[in-house]
Amino acid sequence: MAKPRLILDNAAIDLIISRFALQIMEDQASDEVVAIVGLQPRGVEFSRRIFARVKEFFPENNLLYGELDITFHRDDVGRGEQILVPKETYLRFSTENIKIILVDDVLYTGRSVRAALDAIVNFGRPKQVELMTLIDRRYNRELPISPDYAGATVDSRSTGEKVKVDWLDNDNKVWLIEKVKK
């Protein structure tokens, strides 16, 4: 197996979090209600940090926060080797007529995002839905979905590669790992 290649180090990720926090504030209209919704399981690590950063920069802001599990809306239930077990959905507000920013760590095939779009309307009809992702793996999309906010892009046509995000307290890293060829 080839050595994992570091794509983003802690400082770069931290910068992206700050940039996204500021962008969210910049894009928010004065009378607009915005909610950050992290996708379970891996998107929530990123969304929690972004939410905390917004609150750090703008303590008065009324930004809403939720976490969404998409298991029941996936299109591969019963097709994979693994049994899917849902994680917690934490959404204590109606999504009716507000702006939702879906947050995930890696955007790859786009299927999780499709499931998330399906899942989010269970809680009301949002005014607008945007997608924020730490890594955008271009050229691998299986559905017509693209991010509104992308931290970094990884251009790889090879299916033998994997992007791995390590969320640690003060040492976040993104790796590109080449899988062992069978």
Next chain:
Amino acid sequence: MANRKSKEIESTAMQHLLGIKDLDVSSIHTIFSTADQFKGVINSPTRKTPALRDVTIANVFFENSTRTRISFELAQKRLGADVVNFSSSSSSVSKGETLIDTINNILSMKVDMVVLRHPSPGACKFLARHVNSKIINAGDGTHEHPTQALLDAYSIREKFGDVGGKKIAIVGDILHSRVALSNIYCLQKLGAEVTLCGPRSLIPYQIEELGVKVSYNLQETLEWCDVANMLRIQHERQDVKYFPSLREYASLYGLTMDKLNALSKEITIMHPGPINRGVEVTSEVADSNQSIILQQVENGVAIRMAVLFLLAQSKLNKIIH
């Protein structure tokens, strides 16, 4: 973590749900945590998910049922599955068709899972060996009723936070009750203490072998327990008289407000339904705020959704028996 859990489920009896006896503790916990999420779904505005939209399920009931059947059907519909219902009274069973033939005929119409209720103990296990489908036991004679035990334990967990260490009394017709047997297995696996209480004629011989205590005194049992699960007297299974009269049974083993008020603490009352009001519990008790009978029914849908969802994911070709 998720991977390890998945593998555990894969390797256990989760290909079918035939009984609690063969279910391991981690599978029970997985069912509970999945049910937590489904409870969120059924309380959301849409109340539905499309998770099993490409699955067809047959509910095959050879015995009468209201709650279990509606609960299964609602669970299936809220998962987006296609449902067919079968009841023995209006079918070819009365023309002499065997159980395997009946099920195989249903399966040949491309049905993926069967929910079976049958008066013969072991019917589900028998079927699981002989047909190529996933079987969920919705009650087989006096043997097991696993989804009821799961929803009972889930309701206790919801009320107290944990089942472990709790003292549960199961009162009434233990001899004919599949709910009692499944409950004993389930509660013990989750670390609860179980005491059975009822007239001597309705307590199975050597039931203590399962590690439960037996008491013939209702008041003592109530004083001991945190939760009392009051079972129905199953007239339809009683071929001989097990006690002199219903009135005598009600006065000795029926739960009244007076008996509850005489206790030094407040206990929780459960009942798997249907209730014979005035026999095992009075109306006053059944409708009191100590009773969680209707919560049990609500949790039944979430538990059955969880069981169906988890089972539907294991591939048909992996069934090994």
